[in-house]
Amino acid sequence: MHRMLGGGLRRLLTLFLILLAGSFSMASAEPREGGTLKVFSSGWRTLNPAVQSGASAGVPGSQIFAGLVEVRDNFEITPYGAESWELSDDKMSVTFKLREAKFHDGEPVTSEDVKFSLFAARDNHPFGTVMFGRIKDVETPAPDTVVFNLTEPTPGLMLSLQPLLMPILPKHIYDDGQELKTHLRNNENVIGSGPFKLVENTIGERIVLEKNEGFFIEGRPYLDRIVITAVSDQLTRLLMIENGELDYAPNVGLRYTDADRLEKKEGLIVTSRGFEALAAVAYLELNLRKEPFTDVNVRRALAHALDRELMNQIVFGGRSRVGEGPLHSNNPLFTPGAPAYEFDMEKAAAMLDEAGLTAGADGKRFGFVLDIPTWAPHMWVPFAEYIQAQYSKLGIDVELRRAPDFGTWAGRVASWEYDATVNGSFNYPDPTIGVERHLRCDNIRNVTWSNTQGYCDPEMDEILAKAAVETDFETRRALYDQVQRKAMEDVALLYLVQEYSTTVYTTKLGNPPLSPFGALAPYYDVYLED
Amino acid sequence: MILRRIVYAFVLLLAVLVMNFALIHLAPGDPVETLVGEMGGATPEFIEQMRAAYGLDQPFYIQLATYLGRVAQGDFGFSLYFNRPVLELMFHRIGPTILLVVTAVLIALTLGTFLGVLAAQRRNSWLSHLVTVFSLVGYSTPVFWVGIMLILVFSVALPIFPIAGMYQSDTSATGLAFLLEVLHHLILPAMTLALIYLAFYTRLSRASMIDVLDSDYVRTARAKGLKNYLVIYKHALRNAILPVVTFAGLQFGQVLSGAVLVETVFGWPGLGTLAYDSILRRDTPTLLAILFFSASLVIVVNMVTDIVYRYIDPRMRAEQ
Numbered sequence: 127m128h129r130m131l132g133g134g135l136r137r138l139l140t141l142f143l144i145l146l147a148g149s150f151s152m153a154s155a156e157p158r159e160g161g162t163l164k165v166f167s168s169g170w171r172t173l174n175p176a177v178q179s180g181a182s183a184g185v186p187g188s189q190i191f192a193g194l195v196e197v198r199d200n201f202e203i204t205p206y207g208a209e210s211w212e213l214s215d216d217k218m219s220v221t222f223k224l225r226e227a228k229f230h231d232g233e234p235v236t237s238e239d240v241k242f243s244l245f246a247a248r249d250n251h252p253f254g255t256v257m258f259g260r261i262k263d264v265e266t267p268a269p270d271t272v273v274f275n276l277t278e279p280t281p282g283l284m285l286s287l288q289p290l291l292m293p294i295l296p297k298h299i300y301d302d303g304q305e306l307k308t309h310l311r312n313n314e315n316v317i318g319s320g321p322f323k324l325v326e327n328t329i330g331e332r333i334v335l336e337k338n339e340g341f342f343i344e345g346r347p348y349l350d351r352i353v354i355t356a357v358s359d360q361l362t363r364l365l366m367i368e369n370g371e372l373d374y375a376p377n378v379g380l381r382y383t384d385a386d387r388l389e390k391k392e393g394l395i396v397t398s399r400g401f402e403a404l405a406a407v408a409y410l411e412l413n414l415r416k417e418p419f420t421d422v423n424v425r426r427a428l429a430h431a432l433d434r435e436l437m438n439q440i441v442f443g444g445r446s447r448v449g450e451g452p453l454h455s456n457n458p459l460f461t462p463g464a465p466a467y468e469f470d471m472e473k474a475a476a477m478l479d480e481a482g483l484t485a486g487a488d489g490k491r492f493g494f495v496l497d498i499p500t501w502a503p504h505m506w507v508p509f510a511e512y513i514q515a516q517y518s519k520l521g522i523d524v525e526l527r528r529a530p531d532f533g534t535w536a537g538r539v540a541s542w543e544y545d546a547t548v549n550g551s552f553n554y555p556d557p558t559i560g561v562e563r564h565l566r567c568d569n570i571r572n573v574t575w576s577n578t579q580g581y582c583d584p585e586m587d588e589i590l591a592k593a594a595v596e597t598d599f600e601t602r603r604a605l606y607d608q609v610q611r612k613a614m615e616d617v618a619l620l621y622l623v624q625e626y627s628t629t630v631y632t633t634k635l636g637n638p639p640l641s642p643f644g645a646l647a648p649y650y651d652v653y654l655e656d
Numbered sequence: 657m658i659l660r661r662i663v664y665a666f667v668l669l670l671a672v673l674v675m676n677f678a679l680i681h682l683a684p685g686d687p688v689e690t691l692v693g694e695m696g697g698a699t700p701e702f703i704e705q706m707r708a709a710y711g712l713d714q715p716f717y718i719q720l721a722t723y724l725g726r727v728a729q730g731d732f733g734f735s736l737y738f739n740r741p742v743l744e745l746m747f748h749r750i751g752p753t754i755l756l757v758v759t760a761v762l763i764a765l766t767l768g769t770f771l772g773v774l775a776a777q778r779r780n781s782w783l784s785h786l787v788t789v790f791s792l793v794g795y796s797t798p799v800f801w802v803g804i805m806l807i808l809v810f811s812v813a814l815p816i817f818p819i820a821g822m823y824q825s826d827t828s829a830t831g832l833a834f835l836l837e838v839l840h841h842l843i844l845p846a847m848t849l850a851l852i853y854l855a856f857y858t859r860l861s862r863a864s865m866i867d868v869l870d871s872d873y874v875r876t877a878r879a880k881g882l883k884n885y886l887v888i889y890k891h892a893l894r895n896a897i898l899p900v901v902t903f904a905g906l907q908f909g910q911v912l913s914g915a916v917l918v919e920t921v922f923g924w925p926g927l928g929t930l931a932y933d934s935i936l937r938r939d940t941p942t943l944l945a946i947l948f949f950s951a952s953l954v955i956v957v958n959m960v961t962d963i964v965y966r967y968i969d970p971r972m973r974a975e976q
Contacts, residue, residue, distance in 0.1 A: 162826040164825050164826060169933055171737050171738055171739055172739060308739055312739065313739060313740065328748060328925070329738050329740060329745065329748075330738070330745075330748075330749070330925055330929060330930060330933060331748070331822075331925040332825055351826065353825045353826045355820075355821060355825040355923070356923065356925070356929075357820055357821075357923045358920060358923070358929065358932065358933065359820075359920050359921055359923065361804060361921075362807070362819060362820045362921060362922070362923055365807055365808075365811065365812055365819050365820075366819050366820055368812065369811060369812060369815065369819055371818065371819055371820070371825075500936075530683075531690070531935060531936050531937075531938060532690050532936060532937070532938075533686055533687060533689055533690035533937075533938035534683075536686075536689045536690055537686050537689045537690075540689055572703075573703070574689070
C-alpha cells in the first residue's frame with residue numbers, strides 16, 4: 127500500500143513537473159506572424175500532388191493546394207476546404223458543404239473544381255483507383271455543394287480527401303486538354319487555394335512560397351515565406367541542421383547515433399512523430415515464384431533465423447519496433463499480438479531439414495542473391511549484411527547485390543527477376559492504399575511496390591475485400607487483425623522492423639507539423655519565434 | 657591546320673554522341689521504371705503509355721537516328737524526370753558550374769605555379785619536400801572527403817563559411833551584396849576542387865622549372881647580372897609554364913567530373929548536381945545532353961590549348 131502510494135505520489139509529482147515545464151514553454155509560445163521557414167528537399171519533379179505521391183511533391187503541394195479535409199492528431203478528420211459534410215444513412219453518398227475560398231489568381235473555388243480534382247486524382251495519382259475507384263459519380267447541385275455517390279461504402283475515403291492525396295485544383299487552369307501528368311502548370315505559375323502561393327520554382331535549387339493573404343482561414347498563415355532548398359547529400363543536410371541553416375528537416379534519414387547527438391544539442395528537437403499516416407514497414411521480400419521460397423515452411427524457417435530485436439538495436443538503436451505484419455503499429459486499425467517468429471537458430475535448421483533442404487558435404491543448403499535498394503543505405507546495408515551473416519550459419523549462401531541506381535534495382539524487382547530483396551513501403555493512412563497492394567492476387571504486377579513477390583491466397587483476398595468496405599471501426603479492425611495474422615503465418619513478406627523516421631527542427635518552431643501527415647500537411651499554423 | 661582541327665573536332669563529337677547514346681541504352685535499368693517507381697507505382701498500361709510517349713518503345717537504331725536528328729537541330733529533348741525541356745534545365749545550371757570550375761582552375765593554376773616555382777628554386781630544401789608531400793597527399797585524397805573536411809573545419813567548427821548552396825536560401829540581396837554572398841558561398845567548393853589540381857600543377861611546374869633553371873640561357877641571364885625575380889618570372893617561367901598550360905587544357909574534363917562530386921557535397925546548383933540527379937533518376941535525355949556538353953567543352957578547350965600553345969611557344973611558330 128505504502129509502495130503504491132509512494133509510486134502514485136512520484137507519478138503525480140512527475141506529472142506536475144511536466145505540466146509546469148509545459149506551461150513555461152507555452153507561455154513563451156505566443157504565435158508570431160512573419161518569418162521565413164527554411165526546409166530542405168532531396169529534389170522534386172512536380173508541385174502537383176495529384177500526379178505524384180511522396181514527400182517531394184507533397185511538402186510544397188500541400189502548401190499551395192487545399193483539400194476538403196485535414197487529418198489531425200490521432201487521425202481525427204477535421205474540416206478544411208469543406209466546412210462540413212454529411213454521410214447518408216446507407217453510407218453510399220457524402221455531401222460536402224464548401225467554405226468560401228479563392229484560388230491564388232482570385233477565381234472562386236467551386237464544386238466544379240472539387241469534382242474536376244477528384245477525377246484528376248483518380249486518373250493520375252498512382253493510388254487514384256484504390257482511393258477513389260468506388261466513387262460512382264459526383265454531383266454539383268450548387269457552387270458550394272458537392273456530393274460523392276459511391277458504389278460501395280468506402281471507410282478510407284475521408285482520409286484521402288486531404289491536400290496530399292486530393293488537392294483541389296483550379297479547373298479553369300488544368301481543364302485545357304493538356305495531359306495532367308506533364309501539364310506545364312504543375313511546375314510553373316502553380317495556382318491553388320492553399321495557405322501559400324508559389325513565387326519561385328527553380329528545379330534542383332529552391333522553391334519559394336509566400337503567404338496567401340486571401341487564405342480562407344482568417345488570421346493564417348503565420349509565416350511570411352517558406353523556402354524549400356534542394357540538398358541531395360545526406361551528410362550536408364545533417365550539417366546544415368546542426369549549423370542552424372535549416373529550421374525544419376522532416377524525414378531527414380538520420381542514423382540513430384546522429385539522432386542521439388542532435389538530441390543533446392541545444393536549440394534542436396528530434397522526433398519520430400509526424401509519420402503516423404505514412405508509417406513505413408521494412409521487410410525481406412522473397413520471390414515466391416522461386417524455389418525454395420515457394421515452400422512456406424522454408425520461409426518460416428528463414429524468419430526464425432533472424433533476431434529482429436537485434437536488427438532494431440543495430441540499425442535504430444532500439445528506437446523502433448519489430449515488425450508484426452503488414453500494418454504499422456501507428457495505424458489505428460493495428461492490433462498487437464500477431465504470431466511472431468521467435469529467434470531460434472536450431473528450430474530454423476530443423477525446419478529446413480524437414481523441408482528437405484539438408485546441408486550437403488560442403489555444409490551448404492542452398493544460395494540466393496539478395497538485392498539491396500539504393501535509398502537509405504544506413505538501413506538496408508546493415509540489414510542485408512546481418513541477414514547474410516545469419517543465413518550463412520545455416521549453410522545458406524547469400525550473395526549481396528547493390529544496384530548502381532534506383533532504376534536498376536526497381537527494374538529487377540518489377541520484372542520479378544530477383545531472388546530476394548530487402549525492401550520497405552508506406553502503409554499510408556488507410557490499409558486499402560498501402561497494405562492491400564502487397565497482398566491481393568489481382569495486384570501481382572510488373573510494378574514496384576505492388577505484389578511483386580507473387581503472393582496469392584483467395585482467403586486473404588476475401589478478408590481484404592470485406593475489410594475495405596466495412597464501416598464499423600471495431601469490425602474492420604478485427605478484419606485487419608486477421609490480415610495481419612494470415613500475412614505473418616504465410617510469410618507473405620518477412621517483416622523485419624518498422625522503419626524509424628526522424629524529423630529535426632529548431633526550438634523556435636511553434637506548432638511544428640507533427641500531425642499524422644507531418645511535413646505533408648499544410649503549415650498555416652506553423653510559426654517562428656523571434 | 658586550324659580548319660583540320662575543327663573538322664576532327666566535329667567527327668569526334670559525332671562519335672561521342674553515338675557512344676554515349678549506346679552506352680546509356682546498354683546499361684541495365686529502365687528510365688520509365690525509375691519514374692513510376694518514384695511516383696509510387698502505376699499500372700502496366702500507364703508504363704506502356706509512358707514508354708510510347710518518350711519513344712522508348714522504338715528499336716534502338718530508330719531511337720538513335722531520331723536523337724541525332726534532333727541534336728542536329730539543337731533540340732536535346734524533354735527531361736523525363738524534371739518534366740522540362742533539357743536545354744532550359746541546363747541553361748540554369750551552366751552558369752554556376754562555369755563559375756565554380758573556372759575559379760577552381762584559376763586558383764589551382766596560379767597558386768600551383770607559384771608554389772612549384774618556389775620549390776624549384778630550393779630543390780632540396782624543406783620547402784621543396786613539403787610541396788612534394790603536399791602534392792602527393794592532395795592528389796590522392798578523394799575530393800568529396802576534402803569537401804566534407806573543409807565543411808567540418810570552416811563551417812561547423814569555425815563557422816566562417818556557409819555549408820551549402822550558392823546563396824542564402826532566403827536571400828533578398830541584390831547587386832553587389834548578392835555577388836558578395838555568392839563569393840562567400842563559392843570559396844569552400846572552389847577551394848575543394850582547386851586543391852586536387854593545385855597539387856598537380858605544383859608538382860608539374862616544379863619539375864618543369866627545375867629543367868628550365870638548369871638550361872644555358874638561364875645561366876646566361878644570371879651571368880648578365882639580372883635580378884633573380886626577373887630571371888625566374890621573365891625568362892624561366894615563360895618556358896616552364898608550357899607543360900602546365902597543356903595539362904590545364906587536357907585536364908579540363910577531369911575538373912568537370914570533379915565538379916559533380918563537389919557540387920553534390922556543397923549543394924551547388926550546377927551541372928554536376930543535375931548530372932548526379934539525372935544518373936540516379938535515369939533521366940536519359942538530360943544525362944545525354946550534359947555528357948555532350950562536357951565532351952564538347954573538353955574538345956573545344958583542347959583545341960584552344962593547342963592554338964594558345966602555338967602562340968606562347970616560339971618553336972611551334974617556327975615549325976609552322
